[in-house]
Amino acid sequence: xxxxxxxxxxxxxxxxxxxxxxxxxxxxxxxxxxxxxxxxxxxxxxxxxxxxxxxxxxxxxxxxxxxxxxxxxxxxxxxxxxxxxxxxxxxxxxxxxxxxxxxxxxxxxxxxxxxxxxxxxxxxxxxxxxxxxxxxxxxxxxxxxxxx
Numbered sequence: 004x005x006x007x008x009x010x011x012x013x014x015x016x017x018x019x020x021x022x023x024x025x026x027x028x029x030x031x032x033x034x035x036x037x038x039x040x041x042x043x044x045x046x047x048x049x050x051x052x053x054x055x056x057x058x059x060x061x062x063x064x065x066x067x068x069x070x071x072x073x074x075x076x077x078x079x080x081x082x083x084x085x086x087x088x089x090x091x092x093x094x095x096x097x098x099x100x101x102x103x104x105x106x107x108x109x110x111x112x113x114x115x116x117x118x119x120x121x122x123x124x125x126x127x128x129x130x131x132x133x134x135x136x137x138x139x140x141x142x143x144x145x146x147x148x149x150x151x
């Protein structure tokens with residue numbers, strides 16, 4: 004299985020707005036794609052990407068190469084549409100974002116956060132090398148991927 008990350012643009016933005024998580028997941032992933040699209044338009048350090056599989060949009064992500072808060076690159080948000088979950092797209096998308104960030108900036112670590120009750124995200128990030136930093140910021144567990 005392969006995912007591809009593509010810039011959100013005039014040809015795919017509307018399809019991105021139609022992505023959604025399940026009703027149960029909305030309790031732990033309460034912010035819609037539309038919110039993140041607006042944030043990326045007004046916060047110059049944020050970049051948005053559509054997650055594709057075989058030319059079908061299956062998810063959406065937002066990242067930053069240099070957070071104004073701590074200067075680190077962040078995977079700010081990642082979601083896979085409810086129709087495409089539990090197929091490995093999230094894992095592959097995170098791997099692709101890591102590669103993109105590493106190739107775009109000279110950094111030694113990448114940060115990511117998740118709500119404590121989102122144990123699936125925590126397990127996924129941990130399996131990809133993100134260690135718990137011991138910090139809780141804005142109600143999220145902060146994880147860090149360090150590399151040379």
